[in-house]
Amino acid sequence: MTRILTTIILLLTATAFCAERETIRDATGKVVGTATTEGNRTIYRDATGKTTGTATTEGTRTIYRDATGKTVGTATESGNRMTYRDATGKTVGTATESGNKTTYRDATGKTAGTATSSGNGTTYRDATGKTVGTKK
Numbered sequence: 001m002t003r004i005l006t007t008i009i010l011l012l013t014a015t016a017f018c019a020e021r022e023t024i025r026d027a028t029g030k031v032v033g034t035a036t037t038e039g040n041r042t043i044y045r046d047a048t049g050k051t052t053g054t055a056t057t058e059g060t061r062t063i064y065r066d067a068t069g070k071t072v073g074t075a076t077e078s079g080n081r082m083t084y085r086d087a088t089g090k091t092v093g094t095a096t097e098s099g100n101k102t103t104y105r106d107a108t109g110k111t112a113g114t115a116t117s118s119g120n121g122t123t124y125r126d127a128t129g130k131t132v133g134t135k136k
Contacts, residue, residue, distance in 0.1 A: 019036050019037065019038045020036070020037045020038075021034055021035070021036045021037075022034065022035045022036075022037075022135050022136060023135070023136055024133065024134075024135050025133060025134045025135070025136075026132070026133050027130075027131050027132050027133055029134075030047075031047050032046070032047055032133070033045055033046045033047055033052065035135075040056060040057045040058065041054060041055070041056050041057075042054065042055040042056075050067075051067050052066070052067055053065055053066050053067055053072070054069075060076060060077040060078065061074060061075070061076050061077075062074060062075040062076075062077075070087075071087050072086070072087050073085055073086050073087055073092070080096060080097045080098065081094060081095070081096050081097075082094060082095040082096075090107075091107055092106070092107050093105055093106050093107055093112065100116060100117045100118060101114060101115070101116050101117075102114065102115040102116075110127075111127050112126075112127055113125055113126045113127055113132070114129075120136055121134055121135060121136040122134065122135045122136075
């Protein structure tokens, strides 16, 4: 019995340390939230720690839910492109990855912003090139 309990404790401890946590900051560097990923599920929290939503990935599709669990949208991956849809299935935008840069476009195809990864972080910019946030 002791061996079983020890094994369970070790597994739970290992699982707890497998979670990946990212800090999300605004353009001024202020922490606005976190994203904690365990397996195929990411939990988003605001700066106070309150859960604001989740994302669950199943194959090439990610389902986004609000804090109450209601589906608010999806993202479907195809090669280097993600297509984002709202809860009704209407396309609201795309993201195309090329090297370390991702370009986001709205439903009409107009560039809405970019994300550039370098080292251990990502910098987000709006359509004009102004930095709007970071993630580390």
